[in-house]
Amino acid sequence: MLDPKFLSYLSENYGITFNDKKLVERAMTHSSFDNEHKELGIGDYERLEFLGDAVLEINISKYLFEKFPQLPEGKLTRLRSDIVRTDSFARFAKEIQIDKYLLIGKGEEKQGARQRHTLLEDIFEAFNGALYLDQGNETVDKFLQRVVYPHIDSGEFSEDTDFKTHIQERLQQSGEVEIDYEVIDEEGPDHDKKFEVELLVNGKFLSKGFGYSKKHAEQMAAKKALEEL
Amino acid sequence: MLDPKFLSYLSENYGITFNDKKLVERAMTHSSFDNEHKELGIGDYERLEFLGDAVLEINISKYLFEKFPQLPEGKLTRLRSDIVRTDSFARFAKEIQIDKYLLIGKGEEKQGARQRHTLLEDIFEAFNGALYLDQGNETVDKFLQRVVYPHIDSGEFSEDTDFKTHIQERLQQSGEVEIDYEVIDEEGPDHDKKFEVELLVNGKFLSKGFGYSKKHAEQMAAKKALEEL
Structure with missing residues (x-):
């Protein structure tokens, strides 16, 4: 089961309180954990990841569109893909302690999955998908104002990666x-x-x-x- | 300039009236037309396409997520990519008469660009980007309920394209x-x-x-x- 400390952490640091705790729990759960604990009936993050991927894309796109009113489409697209990628999302995931609280099975744990960037990326997406379903897009946008946009403002990403x-x-x-x-x-x-x-x-x-x-x-x-x- | 008949068409058939007519005009304008008519200061659809791409992705994702509560992530992803592709978007573009009213330069017109699927796709995305900026996501979703979701409901797309x-x-x-x-x-x-x-x-x-x-x-x-x- 999801450690309640994660929920307190979200509440204290980001002012986020999920209405549906099962939803955030599912977003934090890898199929390997769900398989080992079928009796809990949690499910896994995969469908939420599908949704969260698109949720992040629209919010980041809108932010870039408005922040850079003069940037042509090609540069916007390159800048977006520099942000919307595994390593960046894995960093954001760690920033909100997803690596600490995610639920994975024993075998995966042994193989170091907790630190695997592709897994952290997936769960960061799923988390945003769950937040979107639970509280709507405005809350997601507010959350990203804390976790993602400051990294854009500080120039960590570039429309010219080459x-x-x-x-x-x-x-x-x-x-x-x-x-x-x-x-x-x-x-x-x-x-x-x-x-x-x-x-x-x-x-x-x-x-x-x-x-x-x-x-x-x-x-x-x-x-x-x-x-x- | 954008034919006012397109605006009447949108209003009569979809109940859409843009507050910012310049915005929908830009969404319908290819750079070749803008270059030939710099004095009009329209701009072109490209930045709006960047935004509209993400707008369509989130709305279609949410629709699929809710319509198919049992479909696993892999199948959802395949179904989404069967919808979110050039030929489908070009068909939707024609359904709302984008091919009839889009603005392109003379050279492009001669080369048949008005019927080019990649161009129709781009403008369909840009149109949705403009609608999103002008009226918010709720209006976009209502519009897609008329133009896109019925095609999903009728089973034209498949999570198993092979x-x-x-x-x-x-x-x-x-x-x-x-x-x-x-x-x-x-x-x-x-x-x-x-x-x-x-x-x-x-x-x-x-x-x-x-x-x-x-x-x-x-x-x-x-x-x-x-x-x-």
Whole structure:
């Protein structure tokens, strides 16, 4: 059963009190737990994930549409897909402690599913689907104002994710150069690693970047280099 | 400029009256028209399409979620993607006469863009984006109750689009057979063709199907055969 501490946590930190506690419990439950505890009759998050996926998409789309009135469609679409992806949703899931309170079966637990980004993404979507059904879209939007939009405002996402291609084009304008990305540090536990990457041009340091994946850190290093050139 | 007949059509047939006429005009305008008539300052549908895409996704998702309370997530997802695709949206676009009233430049007109399914899809999305901004989601949902949901209710879409694979498996259970699909008729003008396809097993007629594309008609023939076997 869902730990009541999660419900208190939601209430204290986000002012959210579910009318239908069964609904949020289902959103937090993986099929492996449901299978092991059929007598509880919880069900699993999967159908709620189907709904929540679309709930997140419309709210984030509307936010971007209004926040960036001059941004053309192509850039809006790229920015949206930079937000609506596994790693980002897994981060938001952890921010509201989904990783701590989700319900999974014993086998999955042993295999480390609790920290699997695709699972955290699914449950973040399901949670928003449950919130939408229980309280309507206005509450979802308010919740996202706390959990998602500040990350957009702080510029963590970009409509131009391909900084690596851009910096390569810039650097090779006056002839071939060798461009390397090197991971120089990894911080944090396995399930919450942060990477530090250096961008080297002909073996010389140009910039560095941090990210939640190697690829992300490389893009951040390339972005930094573009700003500095 | 947008033909006022389109606005009357919307009002008479769907009870829709836009507060912001400029918004619906923009939703109906391709960039090629905007470029030829910069002095009108209409803009084009592209940003509205970005928003409308998500608006359609959430409403159709919610409808499916509620209409099929027992359908598992995988089937819901397949059913949704059978609805949320170019050919279906192009059909809905024609149903509300978007093809008749959309604004495109002269060059595009000559190349037949007015009947291009991808363009009709885009404008159907943009139209729903404009409706959402102008009147809120409740009006969009009411509009879809007229234009989209009846097609779902009538079983035109399926959570199991791969009837061809299924019938092949069934037919080959007791050894190899030759399966052919033959187009035997095409009806209607180029931009609104309907196909009739026969499914032949070892050269003998088994079933036939109708569809808005060759592929669709083949699937319908396979579906018919599965029902009859």
